[in-house]
Amino acid sequence: MAKRYSLDFDDAYQYVVAEKNGLTIISFDADFDRTEKGRKTPGEIKS
Template identity: 55%
Template sequence: MYLVDTNIWLERLLDQDRSDEVGDFSARVPTDQLLMSDFSLHSIGIILSRLGQRDVFPRFVDDLFVRGSVHLFSVRSEDMRVLVDVMAPYNPDFDDAHQYVAAAEFNADIVSFDSDFDRTDRGRVEPSTILTE
């Protein structure tokens, strides 16, 4: 299972430099093997709204959760302490700590372009790495 970080989804949605790589990853990995945190989903909604691309968000949700089988995960209230505890040894931003805890819950690999995860014991993989496996 793969926890897909916010920056991966945005790379494709905003047609950024590595959009094709993300597209290949999305085409190759079954959606039921993908995990998204609710934090990512809400962040993407906020970013698309600020960029004036509100109409993209409902299509994105439909693609992932209605037509696809991406798992949406919320960090439980009782795990917020774990989230804060993760911040001490690795010093990630709050959003990265949130992703870390979500990935740990499912023993998922973190798919991200964010090198901050490299400082953690979970590390990260990029879409291109998965495509060459």
């Protein structure tokens, strides 16, 4: 994942854990926008 999406180790690790467990990444880190699943920001889920 790190190479595929140009993520550093900790981002790639979080992405794989979320993907394997059906979770959504919630982060301010725009690096996740390059991934297939993307991310949500805390403001998007606060509603």
